[in-house]
Amino acid sequence: MTARSTCPYCGVGCGVLLRADGQGGLDVQGDPDHPANFGRLCSKGSALGETVGLEQRLLVPRVNGRETGWDDALQRVADRFAGTIAKDGPDSVAFYVSGQLLTEDYYVANKLMKGFIGSANIDTNSRLCMASSVAGHKRAFGTDTVPGTYEDLDAADLVVLVGSNLAWCHPVLYQRLLAARKARGTRIVVIDPRRTASCDGADMHLALAPGSDVALFNRLFAEICERGALDDAYLSHCNGFDETLDAARNDDMSATGLSDAQIAAFCRLWIGTERVVTIFSQGVNQSTSGSDKVNAILNCHLATGRIGKPGCGPLSVTGQPNAMGGREVGGLANTLACHLDLENADHRAAVRDFWGAPSVPDGPGLKAVDMFRAVGRGRVRALWIIHTNPAVSMPEADAVRDAIAACPFTVVSDITDRTDTARLADVLLPATAWAEKDGTVTNSDRTISRQRKVLPAPGQARPDWEILADVGRRMGFGAVFDYDGPAAIFREHAALSGIAGRFGRDFDISGLSRLTDAAYDAFEPRRWPIAQGRSGGRFFADGAFFHPDGKARLLPVKWKPPAARTEPRYPFRLNTGRLRDQWHTMTRTALSPRLSAHMAEPFLELHPADAGRLGIASADLVRVTSAVGAAILRARITDAVRPGQVFAPMHWTGETAPSARIDALVAAATDPLSGQPESKAGVVAVARYAAAWYGFAVSRDAMTPGADYWALARTRSGYRAELAGSAPVRDWEAEARRLFGRPNAEVASLLDAKQGTARIVLHEGRVLAGALYVSSQPVAVKRDYLATLPGTEAAGAFTGRPPADMPNPGPVLCSCFGIGINTIVQAVEDQGLMSVDAIGAALGAGTNCGSCRPEIAELLQGIRTREAAE
Ligand SMILES: Nc1nc2c(c(=O)[nH]1)N[C@H]1C(S)=C(S)[C@@H](COP(=O)(O)OP(=O)(O)OC[C@H]3O[C@@H](n4cnc5c(=O)[nH]c(N)nc54)[C@H](O)[C@@H]3O)O[C@H]1N2
Ligand SMILES: Nc1nc2c(c(=O)[nH]1)N[C@H]1C(S)=C(S)[C@@H](COP(=O)(O)OP(=O)(O)OC[C@H]3O[C@@H](n4cnc5c(=O)[nH]c(N)nc54)[C@H](O)[C@@H]3O)O[C@H]1N2
Ligand code: SF4
Ligand SMILES: [Mo]
Numbered sequence: 075m076t077a078r079s080t081c082p083y084c085g086v087g088c089g090v091l092l093r094a095d096g097q098g099g100l101d102v103q104g105d106p107d108h109p110a111n112f113g114r115l116c117s118k119g120s121a122l123g124e125t126v127g128l129e130q131r132l133l134v135p136r137v138n139g140r141e142t143g144w145d146d147a148l149q150r151v152a153d154r155f156a157g158t159i160a161k162d163g164p165d166s167v168a169f170y171v172s173g174q175l176l177t178e179d180y181y182v183a184n185k186l187m188k189g190f191i192g193s194a195n196i197d198t199n200s201r202l203c204m205a206s207s208v209a210g211h212k213r214a215f216g217t218d219t220v221p222g223t224y225e226d227l228d229a230a231d232l233v234v235l236v237g238s239n240l241a242w243c244h245p246v247l248y249q250r251l252l253a254a255r256k257a258r259g260t261r262i263v264v265i266d267p268r269r270t271a272s273c274d275g276a277d278m279h280l281a282l283a284p285g286s287d288v289a290l291f292n293r294l295f296a297e298i299c300e301r302g303a304l305d306d307a308y309l310s311h312c313n314g315f316d317e318t319l320d321a322a323r324n325d326d327m328s329a330t331g332l333s334d335a336q337i338a339a340f341c342r343l344w345i346g347t348e349r350v351v352t353i354f355s356q357g358v359n360q361s362t363s364g365s366d367k368v369n370a371i372l373n374c375h376l377a378t379g380r381i382g383k384p385g386c387g388p389l390s391v392t393g394q395p396n397a398m399g400g401r402e403v404g405g406l407a408n409t410l411a412c413h414l415d416l417e418n419a420d421h422r423a424a425v426r427d428f429w430g431a432p433s434v435p436d437g438p439g440l441k442a443v444d445m446f447r448a449v450g451r452g453r454v455r456a457l458w459i460i461h462t463n464p465a466v467s468m469p470e471a472d473a474v475r476d477a478i479a480a481c482p483f484t485v486v487s488d489i490t491d492r493t494d495t496a497r498l499a500d501v502l503l504p505a506t507a508w509a510e511k512d513g514t515v516t517n518s519d520r521t522i523s524r525q526r527k528v529l530p531a532p533g534q535a536r537p538d539w540e541i542l543a544d545v546g547r548r549m550g551f552g553a554v555f556d557y558d559g560p561a562a563i564f565r566e567h568a569a570l571s572g573i574a575g576r577f578g579r580d581f582d583i584s585g586l587s588r589l590t591d592a593a594y595d596a597f598e599p600r601r602w603p604i605a606q607g608r609s610g611g612r613f614f615a616d617g618a619f620f621h622p623d624g625k626a627r628l629l630p631v632k633w634k635p636p637a638a639r640t641e642p643r644y645p646f647r648l649n650t651g652r653l654r655d656q657w658h659t660m661t662r663t664a665l666s667p668r669l670s671a672h673m674a675e676p677f678l679e680l681h682p683a684d685a686g687r688l689g690i691a692s693a694d695l696v697r698v699t700s701a702v703g704a705a706i707l708r709a710r711i712t713d714a715v716r717p718g719q720v721f722a723p724m725h726w727t728g729e730t731a732p733s734a735r736i737d738a739l740v741a742a743a744t745d746p747l748s749g750q751p752e753s754k755a756g757v758v759a760v761a762r763y764a765a766a767w768y769g770f771a772v773s774r775d776a777m778t779p780g781a782d783y784w785a786l787a788r789t790r791s792g793y794r795a796e797l798a799g800s801a802p803v804r805d806w807e808a809e810a811r812r813l814f815g816r817p818n819a820e821v822a823s824l825l826d827a828k829q830g831t832a833r834i835v836l837h838e839g840r841v842l843a844g845a846l847y848v849s850s851q852p853v854a855v856k857r858d859y860l861a862t863l864p865g866t867e868a869a870g871a872f873t874g875r876p877p878a879d880m881p882n883p884g885p886v887l888c889s890c891f892g893i894g895i896n897t898i899v900q901a902v903e904d905q906g907l908m909s910v911d912a913i914g915a916a917l918g919a920g921t922n923c924g925s926c927r928p929e930i931a932e933l934l935q936g937i938r939t940r941e942a943a944e
Contacts (some may be wrong), residue, residue: 078105079526080515081119082174082508083657085392086110086246087517088119089599092509092528100126100509100529109599110224110517116245116923117655117669117889124666126529132491132504133533144534147501148541151458152548154483155191158456164193164435168445168454171405172461173200173394176513176525178563179538180396181403182555183460184411186542187439188404189431190551194416194439195454197407199462201442202751204397205406206359207390209748210368214376214627216620217413217580218401221613222351222387223519223601228254229385232347234263236287236371237357237754241271242654244355244391244518245925248272252924261347263340265290266357268649268679268721269714274928280340281716283331284647284755288363289633290337291370292325297341298377308379311617314628318373321630329633344374349385356393356651360753362637364745369629376626382615391518398516402581402602403567407445408438408749412567412574413581424573430554441749442468443742450477458485460538461505463659465494466727469751470702471737487538490661494728494735504535511537513560516602522583523599539563561594575605580613580620636755637743640718644700644757646684649721650736651754654925655889656725664730667790671858671886674787675796676726676734678707680760681717685709688762693852695763695783695798698722700756703738706763706783708796720760724753731785767830769797770853772871773844774864777813789861806848810834814844822872835871845871858885858894887929890922895933902937910934 081088089108093101102122106113135147158166169187171180187196211218227233227250240248252275254260262276265287273279282290298304299319309315327337344350352375358367371388380386392398404411414421422434440448446468448454457478465475478484478498486499489507496502509529516522531537539560546555557563565587572584582605589597601610619626640647655672657663664670678696690696690709698705698720707722715721726734743752763783771777774792783798803809806825811817819836826832830850836843842863847853855874859882863871876882883894898919907913910930914921920930 077526077528078108078524079509079528080395080523081115081122082395082525083118084244085394085397085518086244087395087515087521087523088115088246089523090115090119090122092526094528098126098128098529099123108523110519110521111246114246114249114923117672117925118657118663120890120923121663121666121668124668125662126507126509127665128532130490130492130665131532131535132488132496132502133535135504135534136491136502138500144536147503148544148548151485151501152545155456155545156549158483159191162455164191165195165439166454167191167193167456168195168197168440168449168458170442170445170457170459170462170464171196171198173198173203173392173397173400175400175461175538176396176511176515176560177399177403177567178513178560179542180400180405181563181567182539182542182546182557184403184405185429186546186551186555188410188434189426189429190546190549190554192433192435194407194435194437195445196405196439197442197445198400198405199442199464199467200394200397200400200406201749202360202467202753203356203393204359204390204401205748205750206361206364206745207354207368208401208406208409209365209745210372211390213365213369213629214372215614219580219613219620220390220398220518220520221382222389223612224250226351226385226387226389227251230254230260230349230351231258231385232261232263232343232350234265234344234350234352235272236265236352236354237359238353238355238391239266239270239272239651240353240391241274241928242925243393243652245654245923247391249924261343263343267716267719271654271928274931278340278343280332280336283329284649284719285361285363285636286330286633287358287367288370288631289325289327289329290332291367291374292322292631292633293327293337294341294344294374295319295322295370295377298345298374301345303345304377305379308617309377311619312376312626312628313623314630315377317630318628321632322373325633329635348380350380351385351387351389353389353391355391357754359750361750361755362743362745362752363634364750365747366629366631370631373628373631376628382612387612389518395517396515398518398520399514402516407441410434412571413579414574414577421577424577425570428570428573443744443749443751446474446477449481455481456483457481458487459495460487463493463495463661463727465498466659466735467724467737469737469740469742469753471735471740472703487541489535492729493659493661497728503541504533505541506531506535506537510535513539514564514597519601521599521601524597559591561589561591564594565589572605575603578620582608585609637752638741638755638757640757644759645718646758646760647719648698648700648739648756648758649715649719649754650724650740651721653723653725656723658725659727660725660730664788667788668889668892670787670789671892672889673723674794675785676707676723676731676736677710678760679710679712679715679721681713681715681719682711683717684760685711688760690762695765697761697763698739698758700739700741700758702741705736705739706733720758726785730787733783734785763798764800765798766800766802767798767848767850768852769846769848770855770857771795771797771813771844771846772860772864773814774842775815777844778815779813791862791866792864794857794861806832806834806846810836810844810846813846816843819843824872833872833874840867841865842868842871847874856882858883887933888919888926891918893917893919898930898933899937902934
């Protein structure tokens, strides 16, 4: 049987067709009828089937590391929370939750904390993600409303990506944009300090100075006025024009570091194109001027009336699959429920009465950064972390890790015990994973879709909503947490939104408040609002806004630099972000050999001029330090970053590369309005890491590296690891036996103490169990070939190279079909292929999800340039 469900990764919210094979396996295809993707999936969605295995799953509740039953575990949670509240008041406890929770889970968590515990100390990883967009939307529109839809991308003539690497982070939307470009010549502008895969299809890339977006959009605003491009009729629906123009004219566009000609060209294009969509994401939100950046963008759309009409508007793309749903239920510490306001006494009273709750807090609770600081200071003494991994993903991650460890009582709900956060839990609760539970999510364009259960709950795992409701009942809050399933929770949420609708709020899905269980099961994707008299569509074409006077607000904003200044001690600006084939802290994507092949190791991108000056060569390791922490990463020398700027991915953790936890380096400076941390503009020092030795290992089974630097990745035949250390190792054979956990395997080794090289191959029977290659320089072996050998009888392990007659595909570029760079280069040279499409036709590469097409294009460009030079 095939079930229609939703991909559990990014906020595009692609529909998937799931078929369980009855043996724990899952076949995953794109849903041709889902309006977000029409059948397309990216590399991560396509590889979902590789991530549903149970080997790393948490299956039984644990208290202080010992397995126990649900009754014991949840009674302890309830008693400890109740006891702490009785002694120190409701604000001595906190929940830290996630934009990956389903709406039903999120609703129950918010109701429990804000309605019944009586504190607003519930915050979410959306604080690190969407908080600045929420704040910016509310300031401009009066509510947190995303005006447009995905269809606008099909109808736009210009799409501007601001701080968004859409090609890697919302790949299916990016493919949709490229399709529109092919059909109607849509122009694309990328505004990002760094050259990304999204620049490949772009007409213009503005590599502005980090944090300077406000100055650029202020210039655009001033130009809009000077060139007479204002929409005067629409402006009658907006307040604040004069102050905004004044601020825009007086801002300093030189802060952008862009030339006058570049800025003029951008303004000409934007102003001259009526149908313009401005997509923004973390390069905007994760900044100490994040909210101002959002408003600077919204100002330009409002002043031109380019909002709410087909093909125009600002579009904040959400990161997580239910980041939008979390905003709807009011899961942030400063929001209520259904887009109602915590500060509004009428709103509070209405929600309190609806819930039958004793009281609702009248002010905001602790936002994420402050929450973990309060934990560290002992002010929050019972903490429940659900569906997120803050010991890795919060800024000042070492301090956050220490605070969680020191908290008198920490509960963690996760699907695995192998996370930096789960390892710190006093009570660890096994949750069902996405394919094992029912509920709803809302994507970036307000479309609500069902997630459907197709696999049985493994072990004792339970859905998050059920765990939360059980604790609510055990804390004595009774029948209001007696739900017989997610449909009942959804109906309650929809009914509450009807009250919000009566207060004139945007989020109203009261049309679903009487959905039967059967209708909930059969629910088709639908965009909100869903209420009498209002259904789906866009907001604001009519000029009706949600401030008390019904008007929008233009906000005077002024550029300000990032909180940390570069200085002689910390001369580099550290930018961080995402890779195409990993999801956040890798608890799911790192299980997939296909996805792990794309970039198997954490790295730091730095400019060739900086590398030269610091004596850093390609493949060296570098030590990166900031005022709050340190990391060791592989150097990737590239002119994709500007001199003085470095970039590192956020994904690696204590489980996969403990010295590469990038948030250990990031200081917790926050936007004063939104509380969102500046994750993209820290300052650091970079130096060559003086390794005494470098190692590369492949293994059939998991390895336990203990080196100063290590990074572990999955392969089809087992695992691979990069290693390095600053202290010499005396006995490499003993080290290899320990690494591979095989004290009795047969060992063949080739050691050269003078050269500092070692090759050690372990066999069991005739089968290769593991091989370790050591050198005083970065190890030069054919990694992709060696990674195929464990578990086979192949003899090539000792030389580190494939036999001459064996093809070596090289590093994987197309994850969907596992096609390596060498295969593509060979085909280009042998068959004279001249385009990405021709390569696709010949090899299949790039024809499934399309996520690798920008990289294929870059490779092709490289080959052509090389040929031209020869
Ligand atoms: N593959 C993959 N996709 C994902 C995720 C994932 O983990 N992996 N996570 C999802 C989530 S939760 C999120 S929030 C989204 C994030 O999606 P994006 O926001 O697109 O991703 P990031 O890589 O975090 O950052 C985007 C870009 O901001 C740029 N940037 C840095 N500083 C500035 C600046 O001052 N101004 C401007 N204009 N740009 C700047 C960075 O160079 C980077 O290229 O991705 C979602 N999709
Ligand atoms: N430096 C830097 N730091 C960043 C960012 C950045 O760009 N740069 N981006 C920030 C952003 S935008 C985000 S969204 C965060 C993301 O950061 P996190 O939310 O910390 O990262 P995830 O790996 O998505 O964590 C999800 C956890 O939930 C678990 N899980 C999976 N399914 C379930 C389930 O059904 N139930 C439960 N209970 N648990 C489950 C997973 O195993 C995993 O441990 O990182 C932020 N941190
Ligand atoms: S774009 Fe990829 S990760 Fe995002 S929802 Fe679609 S398939 Fe999933
Ligand atoms: Mo995010």
